[in-house]
Amino acid sequence: xxxxxxxxxxxxxxxxxxxxxxxxxxxxxxxxxxxxxxxxxxxxxxxxxxxxxxxxxxxxxxxxxxxxxxxxxxxxxxxxxxxxxxxxxxxxxxxxxxxxxxxxxxxxxxxxxxxxxxxxxxxxxxxxxxxxxxxxxxxxxxxxxxxxxxxxxxxxxxxxxxxxxxxxxxxxxxxxxxxxxxxxxxxxxxxxxxxxxxxxxxxxxxxxxxxxxxxxxxxxxxxx
Numbered sequence: 001x002x003x004x005x006x007x008x009x010x011x012x013x014x015x016x017x018x019x020x021x022x023x024x025x026x027x028x029x030x031x032x033x034x035x036x037x038x039x040x041x042x043x044x045x046x047x048x049x050x051x052x053x054x055x056x057x058x059x060x061x062x063x064x065x066x067x068x069x070x071x072x073x074x075x076x077x078x079x080x081x082x083x084x085x086x087x088x089x090x091x092x093x094x095x096x097x098x099x100x101x102x103x104x105x106x107x108x109x110x111x112x113x114x115x116x117x118x119x120x121x122x123x124x125x126x127x128x129x130x131x132x133x134x135x136x137x138x139x140x141x142x143x144x145x146x147x148x149x150x151x152x153x154x155x156x157x158x159x160x161x162x163x164x165x166x167x168x169x170x171x172x173x174x175x176x177x178x179x180x181x182x183x184x185x186x187x188x189x190x191x192x193x194x195x196x197x198x199x200x201x202x203x204x205x206x207x208x209x210x211x212x213x214x215x216x217x218x219x220x221x222x223x224x
Contacts, residue, residue, distance in 0.1 A: 007034050016043045023050035023112075029057035033098070036065045039108055040101040046110040050140070054113070056088055056122040062113070063129025064094050069103040070132045079128065082149065085121035108133055112140035114168070123150025123172075131160035138166035142196070146172040151200075155181045164189050168196040179206035183213045194223040 007027075011034045014020070022035055032054045038044050052058070064074040074094040080086045111133065118126065123146040130136070139158065146154065151174050158164060167189075174182065179202055186192060202210065214221060 007031055011035060011037060014038060015041075017041065018043050019046040020044065021046075021048040022052060023048050025052055027052040027054060027058070029054060029061050032058040032061045033065075036062055037099070037101075039065060039106060040069060040099070040103050042103070042107045044108060047108060048110070048112040048140075049116070050112050051115040054116045054118075056085065056118065056125050057092075058116065059113075059118055059122040059125035060088070060094060061098070063125055063127075064098050066106065066129035066132040068097045068099050069101060069106055071102060071104065072132070074098060075125065075128050080124065082121050082124050084119075085124050088121065105135070106133055107135055109135055110138040110140075111136060112138075114140050114142040114144065116144055118144040118146055118150070120147050120150035122146070124153050127153040127157040130154070130157040133161055135163060136161040137163050137191075139164060140166070140168040142168050142170040142172070144172055148173055148175040148178045152178045152181050155185050159185055159188050162189070163191060165191045166194040167192065168194070169200060170196045171199045174200040174202060174206075176201075176203040176206040179203075179209055183210060186210075186213060186219070187217065192219065193221055195221055196223065 017038060020038060027035065027049065032049065035049065039047065060075060067074060073096045075089065077086060077089045077093065080089055151169060151172050
């Protein structure tokens with residue numbers, strides 16, 4: 001579907017904006033493509049797209065834009081591992097570049113994409129763009145039905161975001177197999193102060209391993 005004209009007009013009128021929250025609107029992938037264009041502005045620090053039904057195709061739009069701003073081509077079929085993501089890319093391959101704009105130091109500090117039904121393929125899709133958000137301080141992706149396979153990819157991608165202070169992946173599935181990846185990430189984030197991993201099926205042993213690691217690191221989290 002086409003991007004709603006009203007959204008196009010709204011985004012085009014915004015200049016030097018620092019905070020944008022479009023949560024609880026039916027953006028889908030087309031709407032996401034309009035909103036994400038603002039990320040190229042050095043003033044934009046906060047982008048909230050919660051409960052907008054962006055799904056995997058919207059996650060691809062976000063990732064490709066982050067990559068393209070850094071001069072990196074969009075995600076290709078051979079990049080994907082999960083069959084659902086591969087199928088999407090095979091049916092509707094992305095152009096090598098969806099934007100001609102360039103910004104090798106994206107200013108975005110807060111990205112919230114909770115409740116968007118990302119699932120495993122959407123989790124993998126967004127993981128290919130996260131490493132290009134070097135200034136990211138807060139990442140929210142709760143309640144996206146992401147299983148361990150996809151969530152592990154997200155966590156691994158966040159290792160490039162060294163300034164991260166807040167991580168919220170509540171209500172997804174990590175399982176005990178993903179706990180070592182979470183622990184590795186925590187060790188690489190010296191500024192982490194809020195970690196939300198509730199209802200992620202860490203298991204008793206996984207929770208104990210995480211708490212033990214936090215104690216050994218002497219990491220004074222504000223919220224766990």
